[in-house]
Amino acid sequence: MxxxxxxxxxxxxxxxxxxxxxxxxxxAVACIxxxxxxxxxxANKDSKFxxxxxxxxxxxxxxxIVLGILSAVLAPIFGYIPAIGKFLGALISFICRxxxxxxxxxxxxxxxxxxxxxxxxxxxxxxxIK
Numbered sequence: 001m002x003x004x005x006x007x008x009x010x011x012x013x014x015x016x017x018x019x020x021x022x023x024x025x026x027x028a029v030a031c032i033x034x035x036x037x038x039x040x041x042x043a044n045k046d047s048k049f050x051x052x053x054x055x056x057x058x059x060x061x062x063x064x065i066v067l068g069i070l071s072a073v074l075a076p077i078f079g080y081i082p083a084i085g086k087f088l089g090a091l092i093s094f095i096c097r098x099x100x101x102x103x104x105x106x107x108x109x110x111x112x113x114x115x116x117x118x119x120x121x122x123x124x125x126x127x128x129i130k
Contacts, residue, residue: 009124011116015049020114027053028111031104033061040129052116055129056107059119064100071096 012020026044030036036057039050071093079089103119110117118124 007120009118011052011118011124012114015052015116019047019049020116023047023050024111024114026050028108030054030057031060031107031111033057033064033100033104036061036129049116051129052118053107053111055127056119056123058128059122059126060100060104060107063103063119063122067096067099 023039023044026039026042026047027050030039030050030053036054039045039047039054044050074096075089075093077089078092079085081088106117107119
C-alpha cells in the first residue's frame with residue numbers, strides 16, 4: 001500500500017525541550033525571510049531548533065522570490081486570453097503573492113507556540129541549513 005504523507009507535520013518531538021524554550025524567540029525572528037541568518041550568527045548558533053527555523057525562513061525567502069517571478073511572468077501571459085484572461089492573470093498573481101504570506105504567518109505562530117512545524121509541502125523535503 002502507498003504511504004500517505006501528512007501536509008501539516010509537527011516535528012517538535014525531535015528537538016530538546018530546553019533548546020526550544022531557550023530559543024523560540026530567535027526562531028520566530030528566523031521565520032522572517034530576510035532575517036533567516038540571525039540564529040546562525042548569534043549565541044544561539046548551536047541550537048537545532050533555531051537552525052530548523054533558519055532553514056524555514058530561507059525556504060520562505062527563496063519561495064517568495066520564485067513565486068514573485070512566476071507571478072510576473074504568468075499573469076501577463078494569461079491576461080491575453082479573451083474573456084477570462086484578466087481574471088486568470090489576477091488570480092494567479094494573487095495566489096503567488098498570498099502563499100508566502102500565509103506560510104510566513106503559519107511559521108511565526110508555530111515558532112512562538114514552541115512547535116517545530118515545517119512549511120507545508122516543501123518544508124520537510126528541502127534542508128539547506130544543517
